[in-house]
Amino acid sequence: MTAPHLVSGPHLAGGRTLHGIMLQVCLALLPATLFGVGLFGWPALNLLLITVASALAFEALALRLAGKPLFPDLGDGSALVTALLLALSLPPWAPWWIGVLGGGFAIVLGKQIFGGLGQNPFNPAMLARVVLLIAFPVELTQWATPHPLFAAGSPGFLEGLQITFMGVPNVDAVSGATLLGHVKTELGRGVELSAALGHYDATQALLGMKGGSLGETSALLILLGGLYLLARRIITWHIPVAMLAAIALPATVMHWIDPLHHAGALYHLLTGGVMLGAFFIATDYVTSPSSPAGQVIYGAACGLLVWIIRSFGGFPEGVAFAVLLMNGATPLIDHWVRPRIYGRDRKGQPLTVAREKRS
Amino acid sequence: MPLHPIKGGVHPEGHKAQTNAAPIARLPLPARLFVPLAQHIGLPAEACVREGQQVKKGELIGSAQGSVSAAVHAPTSGTVLAIAPYTAPHPSGLPLLTVVIDPDGKDEWADLHTPRDPFDLMPEEIAARLAAAGIVGMGGATFPAAVKLSTAVQKHVDTLIINGGECEPYLTCDDRLMRERADQIIDGVRILLHAIGHGRALIAVEDNKPEAIDALRAAARGFDPIEIVPVPSLYPMGSEKQLIFALLGREVPAGALPAQLGVTVQNVATAAAVSEAIRHGRPLLSRVITVGGAVRVPQNVEALIGTPMQALIDFCGGFTEPPARLIMGGPMMGHVVPNMQVPVVKGSSGLLALTARDLPETKARPCIRCGSCVQACPCGLMPLEMAARIRQDDFKGAAAYGVTDCISCGSCAYVCPSHIPLVQYFNHAKGHLALEHARERQAAEIRALTEAKKLRQAREAEAKRARALAAKQAREKAAASEKTP
Numbered sequence: 001m002t003a004p005h006l007v008s009g010p011h012l013a014g015g016r017t018l019h020g021i022m023l024q025v026c027l028a029l030l031p032a033t034l035f036g037v038g039l040f041g042w043p044a045l046n047l048l049l050i051t052v053a054s055a056l057a058f059e060a061l062a063l064r065l066a067g068k069p070l071f072p073d074l075g076d077g078s079a080l081v082t083a084l085l086l087a088l089s090l091p092p093w094a095p096w097w098i099g100v101l102g103g104g105f106a107i108v109l110g111k112q113i114f115g116g117l118g119q120n121p122f123n124p125a126m127l128a129r130v131v132l133l134i135a136f137p138v139e140l141t142q143w144a145t146p147h148p149l150f151a152a153g154s155p156g157f158l159e160g161l162q163i164t165f166m167g168v169p170n171v172d173a174v175s176g177a178t179l180l181g182h183v184k185t186e187l188g189r190g191v192e193l194s195a196a197l198g199h200y201d202a203t204q205a206l207l208g209m210k211g212g213s214l215g216e217t218s219a220l221l222i223l224l225g226g227l228y229l230l231a232r233r234i235i236t237w238h239i240p241v242a243m244l245a246a247i248a249l250p251a252t253v254m255h256w257i258d259p260l261h262h263a264g265a266l267y268h269l270l271t272g273g274v275m276l277g278a279f280f281i282a283t284d285y286v287t288s289p290s291s292p293a294g295q296v297i298y299g300a301a302c303g304l305l306v307w308i309i310r311s312f313g314g315f316p317e318g319v320a321f322a323v324l325l326m327n328g329a330t331p332l333i334d335h336w337v338r339p340r341i342y343g344r345d346r347k348g349q350p351l352t353v354a355r356e357k358r359s
Numbered sequence: 360m361p362l363h364p365i366k367g368g369v370h371p372e373g374h375k376a377q378t379n380a381a382p383i384a385r386l387p388l389p390a391r392l393f394v395p396l397a398q399h400i401g402l403p404a405e406a407c408v409r410e411g412q413q414v415k416k417g418e419l420i421g422s423a424q425g426s427v428s429a430a431v432h433a434p435t436s437g438t439v440l441a442i443a444p445y446t447a448p449h450p451s452g453l454p455l456l457t458v459v460i461d462p463d464g465k466d467e468w469a470d471l472h473t474p475r476d477p478f479d480l481m482p483e484e485i486a487a488r489l490a491a492a493g494i495v496g497m498g499g500a501t502f503p504a505a506v507k508l509s510t511a512v513q514k515h516v517d518t519l520i521i522n523g524g525e526c527e528p529y530l531t532c533d534d535r536l537m538r539e540r541a542d543q544i545i546d547g548v549r550i551l552l553h554a555i556g557h558g559r560a561l562i563a564v565e566d567n568k569p570e571a572i573d574a575l576r577a578a579a580r581g582f583d584p585i586e587i588v589p590v591p592s593l594y595p596m597g598s599e600k601q602l603i604f605a606l607l608g609r610e611v612p613a614g615a616l617p618a619q620l621g622v623t624v625q626n627v628a629t630a631a632a633v634s635e636a637i638r639h640g641r642p643l644l645s646r647v648i649t650v651g652g653a654v655r656v657p658q659n660v661e662a663l664i665g666t667p668m669q670a671l672i673d674f675c676g677g678f679t680e681p682p683a684r685l686i687m688g689g690p691m692m693g694h695v696v697p698n699m700q701v702p703v704v705k706g707s708s709g710l711l712a713l714t715a716r717d718l719p720e721t722k723a724r725p726c727i728r729c730g731s732c733v734q735a736c737p738c739g740l741m742p743l744e745m746a747a748r749i750r751q752d753d754f755k756g757a758a759a760y761g762v763t764d765c766i767s768c769g770s771c772a773y774v775c776p777s778h779i780p781l782v783q784y785f786n787h788a789k790g791h792l793a794l795e796h797a798r799e800r801q802a803a804e805i806r807a808l809t810e811a812k813k814l815r816q817a818r819e820a821e822a823k824r825a826r827a828l829a830a831k832q833a834r835e836k837a838a839a840s841e842k843t844p
Contacts, residue, residue, distance in 0.1 A: 007684070007695055007780075007783070008767075008769075008780060008782040008783040008786055009686075009690065009691055009692045009693055009694075009767075009769045009772075009782055010371075010690060010691040010692070010719070010769035010772055010773045010782065011684060011686050011690040011691075011693065011695075011711075011713055011717070011718060011719070012371055012372075012528065012690045012691065012713075012717060012718075012719065012773060013718075013719030013720065013772075013773060013775075013778060014369065014371070014773045014774045014775075016731070016774065016776040017720075017776050017778075018724050018727060018776045018777050020776070021727075021729070021776055072724070076724070078727075116725065117724075117725045117727060118725040118726050118727045118728060119725070236734070285727045285728045285729040285730065286727055286728050288728075290728055290729075290730035290733050290741060290743060290744075291730070291733055291741065292733075292734075295730075334741075334744070338741055338760075339366075339733065339736075339739040339740070339741065340739050341613070341738060341739045341740060341761045341764050342366070342600060342604075342610055342613075342737070342738040342739050342764065343600070343610045343611055343612050343613040343614075343615070343764065344612075344613050344761070344764070348759075348761070350612040350613035350614050350615065351610055351612035351613070352612065353612055353615055353619045353620065
């Protein structure tokens with residue numbers, strides 16, 4: 001605008017900013033992050049820092065290659081959120097190069113080649129996680145058992161560096177399958193559900209004292225973060241509620257029909273990446289629909305896909321795949337599912353003038 | 360009465376305490392008055408005075424033109440100095456033909472219409488008197504009140520909604536008017552009700568103005584068809600379409616008028632002006648305007664139409680700091696005042712001095728599709744999708760997403776975390792679409808005329824041929840009869 005008086009209203013702003021939103025998301029992830037680092041010790045912290053540093057470095061590199069200024073883009077917190085979500089979904093003792101490659105895949109393949117923030121069709125963190133899982137299945141399925149920070153038998157700072165940069169000595173002694181993976185394998189070889197579950201305890205799953213991804217083990221802390229986002233109106237209820245309901249519903253029905261082979265709703269909701277997925281990943285603004293009705297459809301489809309992949313697919317966990325598949329459907333949903341415009345019907349035709357006589 | 364929740368909306372900080380406590384002050388006569396001939400929607404009025412002519416207060420200086428227009432009057436007595444283009448308080452900042460008056464200080468009234476009992480007047484007479492008084496919608500839309508009333512009478516409207524919402528932040532001119540001149544407003548409402556012949560009046564006031572509600576209730580006591588309805592304080596409650604839905608639960612169909620639903624809406628200040636015009640025969644010469652923001656003594660001022668903004672600022676003690684932007688109207692939908700010589704017009708509800716701290720960030724960031732705009736839109740639109748198409752100059756695409764249904768309330772841009780100037784995008788697209796529409800209509804007219812011409816020519820050629828044939832046959836017949844004696 002050349003002439004200042006041609007500025008349209010509003011001449012006030014609501015005070016919400018892009019980096020403010022990103023910081024709130026980081027804040028909401030903080031409890032689960034701290035818990036994950038506490039539960040898996042120094043190697044987990046190393047992986048987290050490496051992933052974040054890598055994402056920021058690749059963001060800077062991509063901006064430089066595109067001939068854009070580094071700021072404000074680098075400081076808007078979006079790369080930080082992406083890196084954080086990716087790190088929280090990785091095996092906690094994964095080697096350093098997983099973090100470096102993951103950060104690179106997420107930022108370069110996931111976001112910048114599409115034109116940067118707001119242009120990417122797929123959730124960058126989940127895209128990177130799936131690329132890593134397919135390319136490096138061994139490293140991505142080695143789950144360290146809990147080795148709390150400063151606890152006896154846990155790696156110290158130097159041992160932590162060794163694990164991150166030189167690899168885990170005596171892998172089998174310090175790792176095991178995740179609950180989802182174990183149950184999948186056991187069911188696959190004909191063991192009944194109750195036996196496969198072993199001494200699984202829902203309370204423990206809720207609190208998160210178990211093996212799993214860096215920041216996904218404590219369903220409770222992630223739920224708290226999610227409720228914080230809801231309270232601050234960073235997200236709305238539509239996607240998380242629809243997604244959780246669409247997992248719980250088929251799980252409950254199938255558990256009732258065939259309790260020997262299908263776990264119930266609580267098991268599905270409290271294990272793996274469901275909580276993180278429902279509140280933090282499926283709700284990614286850029287890759288989810290923007291109308292409330294569209295969000296319900298999208299969330300429900302995500303949830304249903306998670307349950308289907310877990311129950312009938314080849315992988316024990318399906319959150320990343322489900323979200324990516326539905327990311328692909330988002331433009332379609334946004335095209336077909338729009339709010340009704342004032343004064344028009346659902347098809348966009350003007351309402352007919354129905355004059356009601358007052359008596 | 361049960362209300363209906365409107366979609367979307369935002370809760371901007373009110374800033375109303377700045378000006379809602381002090382009574383309306385009367386501005387002393389300014390040194391010069393600049394009265395534009397176009398202060399309303401429709402055709403500009405045509406000057407009916409000469410330069411150098413003496414005018415009395417209330418004398419007609421510009422007569423209405425065509426079916427949608429409004430008369431303009433001399434706000435005080437004095438001499439017409441010039442009739443020339445001056446910068447007008449219009450978003451374009453372009454000059455408009457303006458009558459400049461040098462006040463003589465006597466403030467001498469012209470002979471006014473001897474008023475009759477308003478309740479003896481026919482609806483057409485009331486409309487004619489409102490037209491003669493130059494009354495327009497004073498909420499900001501400035502649609503000629505007489506035209507609206509005639510449409511309402513014609514469509515047998517039975518619900519008169521009086522808009523006292525005043526949902527824009529900072530503005531308190533309607534609030535003060537309702538508190539101080541409730542009787543006059545109720546009188547105007549009764550006259551309008553009499554004009555539409557039957558029905559009820561609903562005076563909607565946002566519930567953040569309890570004093571105004573009490574004052575109106577006291578003034579309306581004993582007049583059964585008038586109900587004061589407190590509505591939730593939610594921007595844009597004062598928008599005509601949203602207010603109708605909140606009160607009646609019915610939507611004005613796209614492209615239709617409220618009158619087609621049996622409803623007509625007038626602003627409270629317009630109702631007060633109606634009373635002035637019909638009871639006392641006084642045309643619209645002044646209005647109450649909120650002077651707020653970074654001024655020393657923010658307050659509501661009753662100013663003559665044509666008063667330069669500078670006089671208002673001086674009266675309010677000047678600026679506390681140099682403003683970054685001067686706004687006429689409210690901060691959500693108001694326009695930037697191009698300079699301080701721009702006059703108060705019939706639609707000026709506020710003059711706000713906003714500082715850099717008040718203004719939104721000007722550097723837009725990319726859209727992250729957060730959907731805040733979709734949640735905030737009171738019309739059920741998807742601003743982010745429309746903006747994405749307008750960015751590509753795809754105006755048809757934006758129209759398919761309903762950009763022409765946008766009321767420009769600015770709720771979307773207000774909540775946008777990336778500070779994308781969405782209203783600017785939409786105004787740009789609306790301008791383009793209107794132009795395209797006009798071109799298409801023109802092309803269609805030309806096509807129709809060309810077709811008609813072709814048909815006419817073909818018809819004429821045919822007639823000519825028929826005539827020639829008939830003449831030939833007649834000649835042959837004559838020749839034949841000659842041969843056979």
